[in-house]
Amino acid sequence: MRFDEVYGPDGVRPHYRELMDRLESLGVDDLADRFGLLDSFFQTLGITFAVSGDERGRDRTWPMDLVPRIIPSKEWAHIESGLVQRVTTLNRFLDDLYFGSQAALRDGLIPRWLVETSDGYIREAYGVPAPKGSRCVVAGIDIVRDSAGEYRVLEDNLRVPSGISYVLENRVAMTRVLPVAFASHDIRPVDHYGASLARALRSIAPPAVDHPTMAVLTPGVANSAYFEHSFLARQMGVELVEGRDLVVDDHIVYMRTTRGLKRVDVIYRRIGDEFLDPVVFRQDSLLGVPGLLGAARAGTVTLANAIGNGVADDKGVYPFVPALIEYYLGEKPLLPNVNTYLPWEPDQMEMILSRLDHLVVKPVGEAGGHGIVIGSRADEATLQRTADSLKANPRGHIAQDIVDLSTHPTFVGGKLEPRHIDLRPFVLSGDHIEVVPGGLTRVALREGSLIVNSSQGGGSKDTWVLDRHEGGQGAISTR
Amino acid sequence: MLDVTYHNLLESPPEDEATAWSDLLAVLYLDRSFGERAIDREAVTSYLVTDRENQGSIYSAVARARENARGLRDRISTELWEAINRFYLDLGRPDLETMVVHRPYEVFRTVKSQCQLISGVASQTMPRDEGYRFIVLGWMLERAEMTCRLLAVRYAGLNNSETRMGFHAWVSVLKSVSAYEGYLKAHDASLDPTSVLEYLLLDREFPRSVLYCLRTVEDQLNILAGPSQQTAVGRAIGRVRARAEFCEIASIVDDGLDEFLESLQIEIYGVANEVDLHFFKSGTDLQIHSYRSA
Numbered sequence: 168m169r170f171d172e173v174y175g176p177d178g179v180r181p182h183y184r185e186l187m188d189r190l191e192s193l194g195v196d197d198l199a200d201r202f203g204l205l206d207s208f209f210q211t212l213g214i215t216f217a218v219s220g221d222e223r224g225r226d227r228t229w230p231m232d233l234v235p236r237i238i239p240s241k242e243w244a245h246i247e248s249g250l251v252q253r254v255t256t257l258n259r260f261l262d263d264l265y266f267g268s269q270a271a272l273r274d275g276l277i278p279r280w281l282v283e284t285s286d287g288y289i290r291e292a293y294g295v296p297a298p299k300g301s302r303c304v305v306a307g308i309d310i311v312r313d314s315a316g317e318y319r320v321l322e323d324n325l326r327v328p329s330g331i332s333y334v335l336e337n338r339v340a341m342t343r344v345l346p347v348a349f350a351s352h353d354i355r356p357v358d359h360y361g362a363s364l365a366r367a368l369r370s371i372a373p374p375a376v377d378h379p380t381m382a383v384l385t386p387g388v389a390n391s392a393y394f395e396h397s398f399l400a401r402q403m404g405v406e407l408v409e410g411r412d413l414v415v416d417d418h419i420v421y422m423r424t425t426r427g428l429k430r431v432d433v434i435y436r437r438i439g440d441e442f443l444d445p446v447v448f449r450q451d452s453l454l455g456v457p458g459l460l461g462a463a464r465a466g467t468v469t470l471a472n473a474i475g476n477g478v479a480d481d482k483g484v485y486p487f488v489p490a491l492i493e494y495y496l497g498e499k500p501l502l503p504n505v506n507t508y509l510p511w512e513p514d515q516m517e518m519i520l521s522r523l524d525h526l527v528v529k530p531v532g533e534a535g536g537h538g539i540v541i542g543s544r545a546d547e548a549t550l551q552r553t554a555d556s557l558k559a560n561p562r563g564h565i566a567q568d569i570v571d572l573s574t575h576p577t578f579v580g581g582k583l584e585p586r587h588i589d590l591r592p593f594v595l596s597g598d599h600i601e602v603v604p605g606g607l608t609r610v611a612l613r614e615g616s617l618i619v620n621s622s623q624g625g626g627s628k629d630t631w632v633l634d635r636h637e638g639g640q641g642a643i644s645t646r
Numbered sequence: 647m648l649d650v651t652y653h654n655l656l657e658s659p660p661e662d663e664a665t666a667w668s669d670l671l672a673v674l675y676l677d678r679s680f681g682e683r684a685i686d687r688e689a690v691t692s693y694l695v696t697d698r699e700n701q702g703s704i705y706s707a708v709a710r711a712r713e714n715a716r717g718l719r720d721r722i723s724t725e726l727w728e729a730i731n732r733f734y735l736d737l738g739r740p741d742l743e744t745m746v747v748h749r750p751y752e753v754f755r756t757v758k759s760q761c762q763l764i765s766g767v768a769s770q771t772m773p774r775d776e777g778y779r780f781i782v783l784g785w786m787l788e789r790a791e792m793t794c795r796l797l798a799v800r801y802a803g804l805n806n807s808e809t810r811m812g813f814h815a816w817v818s819v820l821k822s823v824s825a826y827e828g829y830l831k832a833h834d835a836s837l838d839p840t841s842v843l844e845y846l847l848l849d850r851e852f853p854r855s856v857l858y859c860l861r862t863v864e865d866q867l868n869i870l871a872g873p874s875q876q877t878a879v880g881r882a883i884g885r886v887r888a889r890a891e892f893c894e895i896a897s898i899v900d901d902g903l904d905e906f907l908e909s910l911q912i913e914i915y916g917v918a919n920e921v922d923l924h925f926f927k928s929g930t931d932l933q934i935h936s937y938r939s940a
Contacts, residue, residue, distance in 0.1 A: 204752065342653045343751035349656045350687070356657045359813055361830070362837060369834075381834070404830030634659075 170316045170573040171585060172236060182239045182633060187576075189348045190234065190583075199581055201344045202233050208340045214333075214394055230626035231337050233344070233578040236588065236608040237352075243632045246310065246318055246592065247602045249502030252492060254306050254594045257325060257479050259495040261302040265292050265475055276494050277487040281511075284562055285484060286532045287326070287477020289440055291447050295464045297473045298371040301596040304435070304471035305331075305364070307606075310502070310590045312573035319570065320502050321589065322485060325476040327437050330607040331593050332395040333627055335360060335402075337607075341629040353634040355604035360593075361402025364435070367597030368403075371469050372432045379432035381405045382422060384413070386438050386454045396437050410438070415458030418465040433469045440474050482531040482565045483509070506568040510561035519566045520554055526566040528553050536620040543569055572617055575628070577610055587611045589619050590630065605630035647673065647796070648694050649754040650822040652687065654814065663687070670694075673792070673799045676702045688747050695746045695753060696737075704757055705742075708734050723771040726764065733760040776870060783866045783921070790859035791914045793823060793846055798907040801843065816842055823854050843903070844895040856910070860887040863917065871924055879920035886913040 173183045190198065206228050209215070214229040238246070263270055264282065272279045282288055307328030309321045338357050342349050365381070372379035385396035387409050400407035406422060413431065414421050421428035436443065442452040444459040462468045478484060486507040489500040508515045508526070519526060523542050530538040540553045557564055574585035592606030608628040609619035619625040651670050655663055667690045671677040676693070679700065683689055697703045712734040715727055736756060739745075746753045765785075772778040800819050816837050820826040829845050829852075849855040864883045867874065874880030890910070898906045915932050922932075 201749075204749070338657075339653075342656045346653070346656055346750065347748070353659065354657060356814055358657075358817065362813065365834060365836070401827055402830065404827070404832070404834055 169314050169571045170312055172312075172573055172575040172588070174576075182237050185351055186235070186237065186348060189351070195581060198233060198578060202578055205231055205233065205340055205344050208343060209336070212336065214336060229333065229336075230612065230621070231333075231340060232610055232626050232628045234576050234583065235341060235345075235629040235631050236575055236590075237631045237633065238605065240633050242318075243604065245501065249318070249320075249500070250308055250592055250594050250602050251600045252496060252498060252501055253308060253320065253323070253488065254303055254596060254600055256488065256492045256495050257306070257323065258300055258302050258596055260491050261325075261473065261476060261479050262297060262300045263495075264288075264478065265302070265473070266294065266296060271491060271494060274494070276490055277484065281483055281562070282478060285478045285481040287440075287475065287479070287481050289475035289477075291460060292440075292473070292475035295460070295470075295474060296466045298374060298469055299596075299598050301367075301371050301471075301598075302473035302476055303479075303594070304367055304371065304473075304596050306472075306594040306596070307331075307591045308594060310592065311505070311570050312590075313505075314571050314573075316573070318502055319505050320488075321505055321570070322482065323480040323488070324591075325480040326472060327439065328591070328593070329392045329395050329437075330591055331360060331603070332398040334593070334603065334605065334607050334630070335398075337627060337629040352631060354631045355634050357603055357605060360603055361399065363595055363601055363603070364399065365403040365405070367595045367601070368433045368435055368469075368471055370597035371471065373466055373469060376432045380422075380430060381433040381435065382408045382413075382431050384408055384410070384434050384436040384438055384456075386410075386442070390437075392437065399435070410452075410454045410456045413456045413459070415456060415462050418458070418462045418467055420456070420459065420462050420468045431468060433471065435471050440477060443470075443474065477532075482529055483511075483562060486565070505570055508566040510557050510564050510566060516557070516561060519557065523550050523554060523566075525569065527569050528557065528564055528566050531563055531565060536618045536623055539618070541569060541617060569617075572611075572619075575608075575610065577612070577626070577628075579612060579614075584614070586614070587617050587619065588628065604632040647822040648691065649751075649758070650818050652691060652750060652754075654818040654821075655687070658814065669799050673796050674702060675795075676700065691746055691750060692743065695750075695757075696743050705737050708737055718777075721777045723767070725767050725771045729760070729764045729767045733764065736760065779866045779870050783863055783870070786859040786862045786866070787914060787918055787921075789854055790856045790863070791911055793854060793856050793859070794907045794911045794914070796823065797843060797846060798904060798911075801839070801903060813837055820846075825852060825854060828852050840895055840899060843899070847898075848890065848893070848895060857887075857890045860890055860914075863887070867921075877924060879917065879924040882913070882917045882920045886910065886917060889913070 173179060173187065179187050193201075209229045209231065215227060260271055264272070271277055272282060303325045305328060307324040307330060309324065310318050311321045312318055334357055368381050369379055381403065382405055383396055383400040383403070385393060385407055387393065390396070397407050408422055412422050414423065414428065420431045420434070422431050438454050441448045443455045444457060445452045445455050446457045447460045448455070459468075459470070460474065463470050463474065486504065486509060489504055492498060492500045508519050510516045510519055524545070526542045528540045528542065540549060542550065545553070572587040572589060575588045576583040577586040579586065588608050588610045590606050590608050593603045595601045595603070608630045609621070610626045610628055611617060611619045611624070612626045613624055616624070621627070647670060651666055655666055658666070664685050667685045667687070668677060671680050671690065674694070679702070680690070680693060693700055693703065695704050698705055700706060708730075712730050715722060715730045719727060742753065768778070768781055772781070796819065800815070816839065817826060820829050820842060823846065825846060829842065832845060832849070833841050845852060845855065847856045850857060852858060860883065864874065864887045867880060867883050871877050871879055874884045918932050
C-alpha cells in the first residue's frame with residue numbers, strides 16, 4: 168500500500184479539497200491549454216536543459232507539472248524542526264572534523280576509518296575556519312514519504328546542491344498559470360530566497376569585514392546549472408565570476424574588474440572541491456583559482472559551502488547521522504532515516520546478499536540517481552553484478568529498504584495520474600538557520616518509476632506550504 | 647504595475663487585497679472614476695484593461711494612441727504605425743474580457759511586449775527630429791511623474807512595516823517599475839526602504855528614476871527650445887532637475903517625503919504646462935489631483 172498525498176482512505180484529504188474542486192471545474196481541455204502556457208513560460212525564460220540520449224541535441228523545456236503539491240502548516244512545522252536539527256548537527260560534525268578535536272571520532276560515534284576512506288573527506292581542508300561554524304551554508308535535504316505517510320530523510324546534499332532557482336521560477340509560473348486557484352490558498356512565499364542567501368553569506372564574512380564583497384563562482388556557461396548560478400547572482404545583486412576572473416595574491420582573493428582588482432570576501436562557489444584549487448587538488452582543473460585554499464585557510468575569504476563537506480553527505484556516513492544528532496544536541500531525531508544496512512559489517516553483508524531482491528543498493532559517492540539498483544525491479548544478471556561489486560567493495564555501497572515513495576496526481580498525457588514524488592527543501596545556515604518554505608518537489612513522470620531526477624525523466628511541482636487556513640478555505644471570494 | 651500587483655497579491659494575506667487595489671487605482675489617478683464599485687481583483691483588472699468607458703484603461707489608451715498616430719502618419723515611420731495598429735487590433739479580440747479574468751498573465755505579457763516593441767521600433771526607425779524628441783519628452787515627463795506618484799502612494803502605506811510582508815511589498819514596488827534587478831546590483835540585496843526611495847528618485851543610471859527622466863527631458867528641451875535659461879519652459883525644467891540633482895535622500899525623508907514628492911509633482915506639471923504654452927499654446931492647464939485627499 169502506498170501513500171497518496173491527495174487521496175486518503177476517506178477521499179480527498181481536507182487540505183486538497185479546494186484545489187481538486189477547482190481543477191475539476193476547469194476541465195481537461197482548459198488544463199491542457201494551461202499546461203501549454205507553462206511550457207511557453209519556461210521557454211521564454213530560457214529554462215531548458217539538455218537530455219542525455221537526444222542525438223539531435225535539442226534542449227527540453229523544464230518540465231513543471233500543473234498540479235501543485237500542498238503541505239499543511241502543521242506537517243511543515245515538523246519537517247522544518249527536523250531539518251534545523253539535522254543541519255545544525257551536520258554543521259557541528261563538520262566543524263568538529265575539520266576545525267575541532269574530532270570528538271565524534273574519538274568518542275567512537277562513527278568509525279575513524281569510515282570517515283577517512285570517504286571520497287568527500289578532504290585532509291587538506293583541516294584547519295580552514297568557517298565563521299559561525301556554518302559549513303553547510305546551503306543544504307538540500309532530500310525527503311521522502313513512506314507508505315505509512317511518515318517523512319524520512321533519504322539523503323543529505325551538502326556540497327553544491329542545486330534546484331532552488333526552479334523552486335522560485337515554478338512559483339512564478341504557477342501564479343501566472345493558475346492564478347485563481349493560487350489566490351484561494353494562503354501560501355507562504357519563497358521569493359525572499361535571494362535576500363536570505365545574501366544575508367547568510369554576509370553573516371559568514373571574515374570577522375574584520377564590515378561590508379563584504381560577495382561573488383558567485385561558476386564553472387561557466389557550459390555547466391548544466393549555469394542558469395541557476397546566474398539566477399542567484401542576479402537575485403543577490405552580486406558578480407557572477409569564473410575561476411579566471413579571480414586571482415589570489417598573498418592569500419587575498421581579488422576579482423578582475425574594468426577598474427582593476429577588487430577584493431572579494433565571500434565566495435558562493437558552485438564548483439566541486441576537486442576543481443577549486445589546482446595547486447592543491449586536480450592540477451588539470453581550469454575552473455578553479457590557484458591559491459584559493461590557502462586564502463581560505465588564512466581566513467581572508469570565506470568559501471560557501473566549506474571545503475570537504477562531502478564527507479558528511481557520503482551515504483556511508485548517512486546511517487550515523489541520527490546518532491550524531493543525539494551526540495551533539497542531546498535530542499531525539501525528529502525526521503528518521505530510511506533503514507540502512509552496512510555491507511562492511513559481515514553479518515549485515517550476509518543479510519543484504521540474501522535479501523538483495525528486496526533492497527535498494529546505492530553507491531556511496533554518486534548523486535543524481537546514478538548507479539542505483541532497485542532489487543525488486545532488477546533482473547537476475549543485474550542482481551548478480553550488484554552482489555559481486557558489493558563483495559569487491561563493501562565500503563563503496565549501502566543497502567536500504569525500498570521506500571515506496573508517496574504518489575501525487577500529475578498531469579500526464581492529458582489527464583491526472585498518480586506519480587511518485589520526493590521533496591528537496593533548502594536550508595540556509597548563516598548566523599541562524601532558515602528553511603525556505605517548501606522546496607523542490609520532484610516527480611517521476613514515468614508510470615511506476617521511483618527515480619525522480621530530472622536528468623532521468625523527472626519533472627517538478629510547485630510546492631505550497633499553507634500558512635494558516637488549513638482546509639484551503641476560500642479566503643477571497645471569487646469565481 | 648497591474649501585473650505585479652495582481653501576481654504579488656496572490657501570495658499576500660487576503661487582508662492586504664483591498665488596500666493594494668485602491669492604492670493602484672490611486673497611483674493611476676483612477677480612484678475617483680472607479681467610484682464606489684466593489685473593489686476586487688476581477689473588477690479592478692477589467693476596469694484597467696478592457697473597460698471602454700474608462701478613459702484610462704489600456705484599451706482606451708491604445709485606441710487613442712492609434713487615433714493620434716493615424717493623424718500623424720506623415721510624421722512617424724511606417725514601422726511605428728504598424729506596431730501601434732497591431733497592438734490596437736490585438737486588444738480588439740472578442741475574448742479579451744474573458745481572457746483577462748481567467749488568464750491575465752497572457753494578456754499582461756502581450757501588453758508589455760507590445761509596448762516594448764513600440765518603444766524599440768520608435769527608437770530604431772525614427773530620425774532624431776522634433777517628432778522623435780517630443781515622443782521622448784512625453785515618455786520621460788510622464789514617467790517621472792508616475793514614479794513620484796507611485797512612491798507617494800506606496801511609501802505612505804509601507805513606511806512602518808518591517809514585517810515579512812513589508813519585504814515582499816518593497817520587492818513589488820521595485821518590480822512594478824522594472825527596477826528590481828538594477829536595485830539589487832546597486833545595493834547587495836538588502837532591501838531598505840530609504841535606499842529603495844533613493845534609487846527610484848535619485849539614481850543617475852537607472853533609466854526610470856525621477857532624476858534620470860528629468861535630465862532626459864532637459865536634454866530634449868535644450869534642443870527643441872534652445873538654451874534653457876532663455877525660455878520659461880527651460881527655466882522650469884532647469885529648476886526641478888537641479889532640485890532633484892542636488893538633494894540628499896536623508897534630508898528629504900527628514901523634511902517630509904510627502905511634501906517633497908507633491909511639490910516635485912507640481913513642478914513637473916508646471917513643466918508640462920510650459921511645454922504646452924511654448925510649443926502648442928492650447929492653454930490646457932494640467933493640474934495635480936492630490937492623492938492625499940482621496
